[in-house]
Amino acid sequence: GAVVSQHPSWVICKSGTSVKIECRSLDFQATTMFWYRQFPKQSLMLMATSNEGSKATYEQGVEKDKFLINHASLTLSTLTVTSAHPEDSSFYICSARAEAGKSSYNEQFFGPGTRLTVL
Amino acid sequence: QQQVKQSPQSLIVQKGGISIINCAYENTAFDYFPWYQQFPGKGPALLIAIRPDVSEKKEGRFTISFNKSAKQFSLHIMDSQPGDSATYFCAASIAFNKFYFGSGTKLNVKP
Numbered sequence: 001g002a003v004v005s006q007h008p009s010w011v012i013c014k015s016g017t018s019v020k021i022e023c024r025s026l027d028f029q030a031t032t033m034f035w036y037r038q039f040p041k042q043s044l045m046l047m048a049t050s051n052e053g054s055k056a057t058y059e060q061g062v063e064k065d066k067f068l069i070n071h072a073s074l075t076l077s078t079l080t081v082t083s084a085h086p087e088d089s090s091f092y093i094c095s096a097r098a099e100a101g102k103s104s105y106n107e108q109f110f111g112p113g114t115r116l117t118v119l
Numbered sequence: 120q121q122q123v124k125q126s127p128q129s130l131i132v133q134k135g136g137i138s139i140i141n142c143a144y145e146n147t148a149f150d151y152f153p154w155y156q157q158f159p160g161k162g163p164a165l166l167i168a169i170r171p172d173v174s175e176k177k178e179g180r181f182t183i184s185f186n187k188s189a190k191q192f193s194l195h196i197m198d199s200q201p202g203d204s205a206t207y208f209c210a211a212s213i214a215f216n217k218f219y220f221g222s223g224t225k226l227n228v229k230p
Binding site: 046097 | 132153155161162163164165168208215216217218221223225
């Protein structure tokens, strides 16, 4: 149990286009999901906390208008990178927090990540 | 300001040896300390976690040692295997609301 999927696993796009990344909790409901960014050989940097049915909370320095987050259901959160530029190229990872009723209550389960390359 | 400091940055251990990774924190409000294992191109996976009211937790070959007074915790991998070669991250959280990650340790277990 506690599986989180991401789609796509990798994407290449042209500069100026928008890219949507999906994060799904497959076997549990998650009112809270997190989006991270990871540069090569570096740690995970929290970008935003996504709460189902409400606006995401962004970390300091993360552009809200550039990284649009939508958490429309208890199993799906999306991250849209708008007007992508080469400096947005990175590994984006989501995680979902297990809710009450599961033995892993409150623990974060990570998706496999999405490699974004902007040309 | 880095909330969780992790060392070493990289570690080479012979097969069968003990791998030790250390982390330190400042915020005494942290109440949950997990360790994650990450393979290249994959998301992190929870390995083992500990609460500050426990000084040690063991799961198979993995042990967390926690020193509340020193604000330090460490991961010990006993009988290290080549399959353990990965990047390990420590983290700390307050009430699971936000997780702060260490900088990561790349472990290489030599056969």
